[in-house]
Amino acid sequence: MTTPTPPALPRLDDDARWEPPVRARLDAFLAACARELAVAPGRDDAPFAVFDWDHTLFHGDIGDALFVHMVKNDGFFRPLTWQDTSPFLTHEAVDALAGFTPRDSARLPGPGGSGLAREMVSIYLHHRTSGGAAAFSGFNPETTHPSYAWCASLLAGHTPSQVADLTHEVMVHLFDRPAGATGELAGLHGWADWARQAIPMINLANRLEAAGVPVWIVSASPQHVVETCARHVGLDPVRVIGVRSRLANDGRLLSRLETCGGHDGVIPYDLGKRCWIQRIICGRTDPCLERSDDRTRARLWFAAGDSDGDLAFLQDASRLRLVIAHRDNRAVRMATGNEDGRWLVNPPFYGA
Structure with a gap:
């Protein structure tokens, strides 16, 4: 046998x-x-x-790339208040964002929204407003990364399938970019724009x-x-x-x-x-x-x-x-x- x-x-x-x-x-x-x-x-x-x-x-970092993609393409829905998007946003960050938020656009940053785009990207990537004020406070750094939580909260209003479609768009963009490419938006630059x-x-x-x-x-x-x-x-x-x-x-x-x-x-x-x-x-x-x-x-x-x-x-x-x-x-x-x-x-x- x-x-x-x-x-x-x-x-x-x-x-x-x-x-x-x-x-x-x-x-x-x-x-x-x-x-x-x-x-x-x-x-x-x-x-x-x-x-x-x-x-x-x-x-x-797919989360970072998605955030920037959404800002570039007016992808986020306008929240009722910026406080609703994160319990950790400082008053200075809320004021900076509110000062550039259009009232007549359901999407953000909206037409002519370079000021809001700059604030959003600065807060997300650097945890500071474009004026240098701290953007987040009151969080536990051992259990929360406030930018990552903020990105997820800002997806409010989308369906899971819409988020999947947006993710595919981001991945296609990143894979098409040459290794080492960096991004630029509203006067800010330097983040990785490839994957x-x-x-x-x-x-x-x-x-x-x-x-x-x-x-x-x-x-x-x-x-x-x-x-x-x-x-x-x-x-x-x-x-x-x-x-x-x-x-x-x-x-x-x-x-x-x-x-x-x-x-x-x-x-x-x-x-x-x-x-x-x-x-x-x-x-x-x-x-x-x-x-x-x-x-x-x-x-x-x-x-x-x-x-x-x-x-x-x-x-x-x-x-x-x-x-x-x-x-x-x-x-x-x-x-x-x-x-x-x-x-x-x-x-x-x-x-x-």
């Missing part, structure tokens, strides 16, 4: 942009996952992996799923934006946690955002990502910001991110953690130090 040939173990595609020791460690991890889960499928403590989106699976898929990271996500480890994307960009991005690269949009807007009865987005853990203003950012992972993926009704519970940590086998806003869930991963060294930060330094032997660090996959 012929012994059946065991299925091939998942391995990463050949790509010279992986650091050789990193690739070897990931291939060994994939093989170990496949072997372990083949023996015990459907286990109660089923593992999962978490990836950040911006600068991890995607070379760029690419991080193909090796998408390949890693697919190989993890082939090994039996479901992949979740947890991002501080808007929910329906990241769902669209996930679908574009072949990942399951059902397993996306982004900044979630509440919905009106007619299905349109409201300016009010969902929160987590009984705390106001907790979006999937830094400690907020930990909270949302416990709540949505693990079904905890009492998620904790300060520390993940043992069961969640045991199930979170792998995590990948690039920034300090990812550090909490990176630290919670029990088996392996990958940091993309997009810039020098605490996450990169912790991965480089590798005190417990479970950290990996790789340069960004430019050219992907």
